[in-house]
Amino acid sequence: PPRREVLFFPSQVTCTEALLQAQRQGGPPGAAPAPAATGPEVRKSPGPAAGAAGSGAATTAPAAAAETAPSCLCPLPHGESSLSRLLQYVLSARSSLELCLFAFSNPQLGRAVHLLHQQGVRVRVVTDCDYMALNGSQIGRLRKAGIQVRHDQGAGYMHHKFAIVDKKMLITGSLNWTTQAIQNNRENVLIVEDEEYVRLFLEEFERIWEEFNPV
Amino acid sequence: PPRREVLFFPSQVTCTEALLQAQRQGGPPGAAPAPAATGPEVRKSPGPAAGAAGSGAATTAPAAAAETAPSCLCPLPHGESSLSRLLQYVLSARSSLELCLFAFSNPQLGRAVHLLHQQGVRVRVVTDCDYMALNGSQIGRLRKAGIQVRHDQGAGYMHHKFAIVDKKMLITGSLNWTTQAIQNNRENVLIVEDEEYVRLFLEEFERIWEEFNPV
Ligand SMILES: [Zn+2]
Ligand SMILES: [Zn+2]
Numbered sequence: 001p002p003r004r005e006v007l008f009f010p011s012q013v014t015c016t017e018a019l020l021q022a023q024r025q026g027g028p029p030g031a032a033p034a035p036a037a038t039g040p041e042v043r044k045s046p047g048p049a050a051g052a053a054g055s056g057a058a059t060t061a062p063a064a065a066a067e068t069a070p071s072c073l074c075p076l077p078h079g080e081s082s083l084s085r086l087l088q089y090v091l092s093a094r095s096s097l098e099l100c101l102f103a104f105s106n107p108q109l110g111r112a113v114h115l116l117h118q119q120g121v122r123v124r125v126v127t128d129c130d131y132m133a134l135n136g137s138q139i140g141r142l143r144k145a146g147i148q149v150r151h152d153q154g155a156g157y158m159h160h161k162f163a164i165v166d167k168k169m170l171i172t173g174s175l176n177w178t179t180q181a182i183q184n185n186r187e188n189v190l191i192v193e194d195e196e197y198v199r200l201f202l203e204e205f206e207r208i209w210e211e212f213n214p215v
Numbered sequence: 216p217p218r219r220e221v222l223f224f225p226s227q228v229t230c231t232e233a234l235l236q237a238q239r240q241g242g243p244p245g246a247a248p249a250p251a252a253t254g255p256e257v258r259k260s261p262g263p264a265a266g267a268a269g270s271g272a273a274t275t276a277p278a279a280a281a282e283t284a285p286s287c288l289c290p291l292p293h294g295e296s297s298l299s300r301l302l303q304y305v306l307s308a309r310s311s312l313e314l315c316l317f318a319f320s321n322p323q324l325g326r327a328v329h330l331l332h333q334q335g336v337r338v339r340v341v342t343d344c345d346y347m348a349l350n351g352s353q354i355g356r357l358r359k360a361g362i363q364v365r366h367d368q369g370a371g372y373m374h375h376k377f378a379i380v381d382k383k384m385l386i387t388g389s390l391n392w393t394t395q396a397i398q399n400n401r402e403n404v405l406i407v408e409d410e411e412y413v414r415l416f417l418e419e420f421e422r423i424w425e426e427f428n429p430v
Binding site for chain 1: 219221223225317367370371372373374375376377387388389390396398399400401402403405411412415416419423
């Protein structure tokens with residue numbers, strides 16, 4: 001069945017080394033598949049005051065990560081979290097990844113995108129010039145690695161926050177890809193495998209890609 | 216069939232008086248139904264430089280608005296736009312409207328929500344305290360009208376931008392409900408009639424509603 005999931009943030013802070021490690025060793029194709037599709041799911045935010053309502057799912061499902069990283073000794077929890085789910089969906093790219101992000105500064109997601117590029121996935125990034133200039137942005141680093149990046153020319157913000165994986169999975173919501181937002185804000189991210197939605201967002205990406213063409 | 220639509224912004228600036236007028240005269244139940252469901256649709260942004268790609272749909276469908284306002288003589292175009300579609304979906308509420316919005320300053324959407332409240336729709340609003348204090352926010356006005364509003368207490372942003380209509384339609388995306396964003400930014404809004412998504416977002420709303428309870 002097509003994947004449908006909602007991730008809520010803030011995310012618990014979990015160790016994501018195992019996911020990046022597995023990707024580095026395995027790489028496409030085959031390794032590090034997207035999280036299994038088990039019907040509509042939700043990743044609840046543990047939230048600053050969520051208590052009983054929000055903390056269940058994130059703290060009781062360490063199986064997947066433990067399998068791939070039995071050896072990590074860092075002090076962080078090694079279970080799943082909204083961030084680790086998001087990372088897994090991004091890392092599932094095998095041929096193409098379009099990113100249309102107002103802000104992109106989270107190092108784990110930056111490393112994931114860098115890895116995919118190194119492994120031959122065609123990565124294209126569209127971002128907002130105002131945020132790009134800020135300290136901590138991953139954009140400069142991705143550019144140096146040879147990834148194509150285009151940004152707007154000034155009027156209005158490029159305020160989207162979506163990604164398209166292999167032209168078949170849409171990741172979209174309120175979340176900017178910053179550690180501040182991931183760890184502190186109330187945010188949502190939808191993961192949708194739906195031809196129509198993917199097509200419409202891909203068309204929007206291509207319109208922006210052309211509009212931001214510097215030549 | 217359940218409604219599924221994607222609205223892209225920036226929106227063309229169109230006259231929305233007719234929609235608010237029709238709501239004032241008709242009100243729930245019955246009048247001003249949500250836009251007809253015709254399968255997955257898209258409202259393309261005319262965009263600052265979209266040209267041929269983006270301006271078609273928004274400028275060639277004035278029929279609906281013309282029907283309800285044959286008499287408006289203002290100089291704005293009276294066709295449909297992403298803003299008028301969004302307004303229609305909001306105005307289609309008959310029993311309840313949950314708003315979970317980082318920023319809310321657009322006057323047309325403010326008037327629409329105020330009208331719904333006057334007509335007996337149960338409106339609840341959750342917002343971010345940092346933005347609420349800004350000039351031009353609709354929040355103070357809605358509170359004065361007797362609408363229940365709760366806001367966060369400080370740590371992290373309440374960064375969602377979603378609405379739930381009659382507990383059966385989810386409106387969510389990157390768009391803050393500000394005129395600046397509506398008219399200038401590249402944004403997306405999904406409209407989804409889907410039980411699972413509505414349930415998950417309603418649960419998130421209730422978690423936040425309780426967490427922001429001042430008592
Ligand atoms: Zn670790
Ligand atoms: Zn008019």
